Amino acid sequence: MLVVHHLSKSYGIAPVLSDISFAINPGEKIALVGPNGCGKTTLLRILAGQEHADSGSYQFNPPDLSVGYLPQGSSFNADDTFADYISRAEGDLPGLSLQLEEFAGQLMHSPQNSDLQRKYDAVLSQIEERSSAAASAPAVLASLGLEHLPGDLPLSALSGGQKTRLRLAGILLTNPRLLLLDEPTNHLDFEMLEWLENWLLHSRCAVLVVSHDRAFLDHVAQTILELDATTHTLKAYTGNYSDYLDQKENERNKQLAEYRDQEMEIRRMKQDIARTKQQSLKVELSTTPRQPGIRRIAKKVAKKALSREKKLDRYIESDERVDKPQDSWQMKMDFASAPDSGRDVLILEHLSIGYAQTVILSNLNAVLRYGERAALVGPNGCGKTTLLRTAGGSLPVLAGRCRLGANVIPGYITQEQEELDSGFNALTTFQRSASLNETDSRAFLHKYLFSSDDVFTPVGSLSFGQRARLTLACLVARGCNFLLLDEPLNHLDLPSRAQFEQALMDFEGTILTVVHDRYFIQRYATSLWQIENGKLIEIKQ
Structure with a gap:
């Protein structure tokens, strides 16, 4: 269906895929x-025809294979309606019908024209596909919980x-045979996550998906392809994400054992060579020219020791040497000790929230107390983000x-990371939030995986994961004691998610977060604030 051959891609002098x-x-x-920035999105964009590789190739079978591509964080036209x-x-059926009539008329005058026949057949095939899409649209929209939306609703x-x-x-309506999905689970509620998992599992479509949702990867993936951020190469692992982690741990343990055995043998050989050279020298110094036989033997032993030493040096410099396994560079989040707040942190009293005259939720009553870590959950569009914005003072x-x-x-x-100004670079953005000089700011950002030159990258050129890490860095530097987080895990890679969870466990303040990562909720939440049928229900974990 898809074969990729020796694909490579660089941006300037920086390799991304090798x-x-x-x-x-x-x-x-x-x-x-x-990890973020290792080239996952670049690979999907190349396969979707939106970027070109520097070398290598890929082939679809058949060549006209229907491919559906869901890009990460794609935007809509500002004036578009549902x-x-x-x-x-669904496609431009009227326009395709006109093309078909035009080709049919030309074929009447030139029935033997094979080029015209191919064009006619291609347009006819498109009409059949688009007609099928139009007929299936109500069922697809209903399955995704979108059938109730009015046609004139602005997408904004x-x-x-x-x-x-x-x-x-939009992708499913094209009836694809291969799906390229870049972070499809971002922002989806639990019901839609389960629907997507079940649909993918039972679909005949082939799928290549980038996701940082661990439960999703465990339920859906049959094979894991790992892109190495250092070598920019790809390695395949059979099984789901948990199987992949087990295999990676076994690989690391095996490599570490081999490395230790190797280093022990290298030390033994060096000691043996040093001892042999020392004995040879001792013999040479303790004998006289009248004992040529003994001296010849000592020199022969010294020569053999030198040969062994050169052989050992060649091995140490060769590709055969086993390297010590390296842990990947991860975020080193450290929430400074936040100042204590009062016992009641957030108080809702008969609260109604919404936009202008549109009430989304009403008569909300709840109290979030100091030290609690509450996960705000509910269906998409139920008002979770609106509640966070109201609590944060922006609504x-x-x-x-x-x-x-x-x-x-x-x-x-x-x-949507809208608090970041794309006109500033990462360093300037951070310094606007933190009272630190450039040296201290760069050291702080280094903990969030911004290397020396990365800090000068404009925000608009940062990956979504880099923007998420920059936002987190700004928040931590301000010394907040109440965190309002709207999908904070979106765009964070899997190691950074685990690090972020641990940091939240160590955070001494209070947290209210919208999140759909099931592993995350199980690990860190002390309670659930669940919005259901227009009501806010608190459930203690």
């Missing part, structure tokens, strides 16, 4: 993993989860009260 080869068979479900988007996804009014589901609907209260307790210093991370 000699990548793999194949995808019909119906196969493959996950592509690796009906506009679905109409485009959709929640993050609804936007992701709409993009998925006005429509009715009732929403207030912060004594000595509460809130820090808010938005879902």
Whole structure:
């Protein structure tokens, strides 16, 4: 279905992909993993025809294979409505019908023209596919929970989860045989996550997916392809994500054992060579020219020791030497001791929230107390982000009260990372949030995986994962004691997610976060704030 041969790609002098080869068979479900910035999105964009490789090739079988591509964080046209988007996804049937009539008329006059016949057949095939898409649209929209949306609804009014589901609907309407999915689970609620998992598992489509959702990868992936950030090469592992972790741990343990055995043998050989050279020298110094036989033997032994020493040096410099396994560079988040707040951190009293005159949720009553870590959950579009924005002060209260307790210093991370100004570089952005000089700021950002030159990269050129890490760094530097986090794990790679979870466990303040990562909720949440049927229900973990 898809064969990739020796694909390589660099940006300037920086290699991203090096000699990548793999194949995808019909119906196969493959996950592509690796740290942020290692080239996962670049590989998908090349396969989707949106970028060109420097060398190598890839082939689809058949050549006209229907491929659906879901890019990461793709945006909509500002003036588009729901009906506009679905109409485009279904295809321009009237325009295709006119083309078919035109080719049919030409074929009447030139029935033996094989080129015209091919064009006619291609347009006819497109019409059949688009007609099928139009007929299946209601069922696809219903399965994704979008059937109730009015056609004139501006796409800018959709929640993050609804936007992701709409993009998925647009792809499914093209009836693809191969899906290239870049972070498809971002912003999806639990119900939609389960739907997507089940759909992919039972679909005959082949799938190449980039995802940092561990439960999703365990449920869907049959093979894991790991992109190495250092060598820029690809390695395949059979099984799901948990199987991959087990295999990686076994590999590391085996390499570490081999490395230790090797180093022990190198030390033994060096000691043996040194002892032999010392004995030879001792013999030579303790004998006289009248004892030539003994001296010849000593020189022969010394020569053999020198030969062994050169052989050992060649081995140490060769590719045969086993390197010590290196742990990947991970975020070193360290929340400074936050100042204590009052016992009641966030108080909701008969609260109504929404936009202008549109009430989304009403009569909300809840209290979040110091030290609690609450996960705010509920279906896409139910008002989770609106509640966070209201609590953070960026949206006005429509009715009732929403207030912060004594000595509460809130820090808010938005879902779309809109708090970042694309006109500044990473260093300037951080310094606007933290009272640190350039040297200390660069040292701080280094903990968040920004190397020496990365700090001068404009925000608009950073990857989504880099932007997430920059936002986290700014929040930590401000010394907040109440974190309002809207999907904070989106775009973080898997090692960084684990590090972020551990940092939250160590955080001494209070947390309210919208999150759909099931592993994350199980590990760190002390309670759930669940929005269900317009009501806010607190569930203690």
